[in-house]
Amino acid sequence: MLIFLISIIVNIKNNPVDNIKTFVYTGFFLFILYSYDADKNLKTTQKELIKFNNIVIYISSITSFIAIIMFIFLIQYTFNDITQGFVYPDSPALWGLYSNPNSGGMIATISIILSIVNISLYKIINETSHFKIRKNYYIFNIVIQYLYLVLCNSRGAVLSLLAGILFIIFYNLYIRFKNKFNIFKSIVFSILISFVVLIGSNIFISISKNVLSYIPEYVDKITSSNTTHNTGGNIEINLDREIQDGHISTGRAEIWSYGLNTLKFNPLFGHGPGNIGLAKQKLYPNDTSRYIVTNNMHNGYIQILLSNGILGILFFGIFIILIAKDSLIAIFNPNIKIDNIRRKTIILVLMPILSIAVNGVFENVILLTQSYITTILWTYIGYLGLYLTKLDSKKVK
Numbered sequence: 001m002l003i004f005l006i007s008i009i010v011n012i013k014n015n016p017v018d019n020i021k022t023f024v025y026t027g028f029f030l031f032i033l034y035s036y037d038a039d040k041n042l043k044t045t046q047k048e049l050i051k052f053n054n055i056v057i058y059i060s061s062i063t064s065f066i067a068i069i070m071f072i073f074l075i076q077y078t079f080n081d082i083t084q085g086f087v088y089p090d091s092p093a094l095w096g097l098y099s100n101p102n103s104g105g106m107i108a109t110i111s112i113i114l115s116i117v118n119i120s121l122y123k124i125i126n127e128t129s130h131f132k133i134r135k136n137y138y139i140f141n142i143v144i145q146y147l148y149l150v151l152c153n154s155r156g157a158v159l160s161l162l163a164g165i166l167f168i169i170f171y172n173l174y175i176r177f178k179n180k181f182n183i184f185k186s187i188v189f190s191i192l193i194s195f196v197v198l199i200g201s202n203i204f205i206s207i208s209k210n211v212l213s214y215i216p217e218y219v220d221k222i223t224s225s226n227t228t229h230n231t232g233g234n235i236e237i238n239l240d241r242e243i244q245d246g247h248i249s250t251g252r253a254e255i256w257s258y259g260l261n262t263l264k265f266n267p268l269f270g271h272g273p274g275n276i277g278l279a280k281q282k283l284y285p286n287d288t289s290r291y292i293v294t295n296n297m298h299n300g301y302i303q304i305l306l307s308n309g310i311l312g313i314l315f316f317g318i319f320i321i322l323i324a325k326d327s328l329i330a331i332f333n334p335n336i337k338i339d340n341i342r343r344k345t346i347i348l349v350l351m352p353i354l355s356i357a358v359n360g361v362f363e364n365v366i367l368l369t370q371s372y373i374t375t376i377l378w379t380y381i382g383y384l385g386l387y388l389t390k391l392d393s394k395k396v397k
Contacts, residue, residue: 001027003269003312011272018274022307025370033378036386042342045383046121049349052379053114060111061141064148067096067104071151074216086151092239094151105154106359106373108145109161113355115142117348124341150208153239156362162201164355170194171331171347213237252298252362254291258284259306270309273368279306300366307368316367323381326388342387349384352376 004026008019036045067085069075071094076085084095091101098104115138122131149157170190177186216237262279265271271279276295284292297303305313330336330346356377360366365373 001030003308003315007269007272007308007312010266010269011275014278015272015274019272022273022368022370026367029367029374029378033375034382034385036382036389038386038389040386042345042387043125045386046125046345049383050118050121053118056107056114056376057111057118057138057141060107061144063097064104064108064111064144067094067098067148068144068151070094070096071212072215072219074220088237092237093153094148096148096152101152102154102156102363103371103373105149105152105157106160106356106363106365108149108152109157109164109355109359110352110373110376111145112142112149112161113164113352115139115145117351120344120348124344146208147212150205151212151239156359158205159362160355160359162198163358164351165201166194166198167354168347168351169197209239213239251291254289255294255296255298256302258291259297259302263306263309266309268309268311270305270307270312273303273307276303276306296364298363300360300364300369303364303368304366323384323388327384330388346384346387349380349387353380353384 001023004023008016008023011019070085074086074088076083076087078084083090084097086094086096093101094104095101096104098107119135119138122134149161173190173193174186177189180186181189214237258280259276262271262276262283265279265282274295276297277293280292281287297306301313304316308316327346327350330338331343331350356365356373359373363373365371365377367374
């Protein structure tokens with residue numbers, strides 16, 4: 001935060017209000033969400049997580065269900081002069097009620113993961129009251145979110161989901177193999193099987209996309225057969241994304257490149273989050289493309305680098321590395337005295353954190369933003385910090 005404050009002062013002439021607003025939100029994430037009551041017992045925090053997850057799950061299940069209805073009946077609408085719903089053929093992506101399909105896809109990913117987390121937490125705390133009803137609802141939500149995830153065509157969201165799921169698969173495989181093989185073989189076998197699962201997942205997603213593309217046509221045939229004006233059979237949906245300009249980054253490569261080239265103006269403290277577009281315009285005065293004017297770098301880590309400079313990303317990187325180190329020690333180090341329930345809880349908490357961290361490569365969802373995804377991230381990092389802190393006194397001497 002000190003580096004961020006210095007960055008605002010250094011760049012005080014440009015967009016101070018926007019920069020201060022982002023500074024306040026950052027303080028909220030770091031000092032409010034990333035905070036915890038060390039006196040709370042494990043079961044209390046697990047119940048808090050379930051309640052928090054339920055809020056995300058309930059809201060996202062409604063919005064994704066509505067979005068799927070929009071796809072089935074080819075519904076579009078305009079909000080703030082932007083066409084949304086199922087924007088076809090202009091864009092082979094299901095926007096639904098979200099501002100863009102990438103945000104919607106990431107919410108679907110998080111909702112799937114949080115549903116898995118809640119099912120597991122209910123089993124861990126042995127909560128049997130209405131568990132079957134809750135479990136069925138979570139499974140229903142997972143199906144709905146998967147359908148939306150396929151239809152929104154967000155590759156970053158899909159990779160984020162696979163990162164969280166493959167992490168769990170790898171860990172469980174490693175635990176099983178380490179009782180039969182040495183550490184090296186256990187890691188190799190776990191990686192190989194996880195890789196096979198990755199390939200299988202991509203094939204399954206591709207098949208799902210092809211199958212879903214026929215649904216609007218099929219529905220149109222049914223509805224048109226009941227009218228005197230038959231239009232059935234004229235709808236052909238192609239959900240495959242086109243490769244633009246010879247690459248699949250959809251403009252991100254240009255945004256990253258243009259942005260990184262501006263770091264030379266203020267390498268130590270950056271431009272401030274509201275001035276990145278101005279810095280690009282200064283470096284490329286004759287270029288008025290959307291890649292130049294935007295402050296959004298579509299990469300949370302580059303966003304921190306350009307906003308707060310090398311010092312900002314350095315301190316943030318150290319913070320993340322320390323958390324990652326402590327997390328790996330907690331779940332893999334046999335010299336840590338930790339009960340199985342606490343270890344399982346830490347692993348479950350790491351799932352959404354890892355998924356959002358991967359999504360940070362494609363979207364600005366890590367810190368310097370007002371995103372609800374970032375709110376989920378720092379809430380979970382706060383709980384992770386609580387569980388890791390309580391391990392300090394339990395190390396085997």
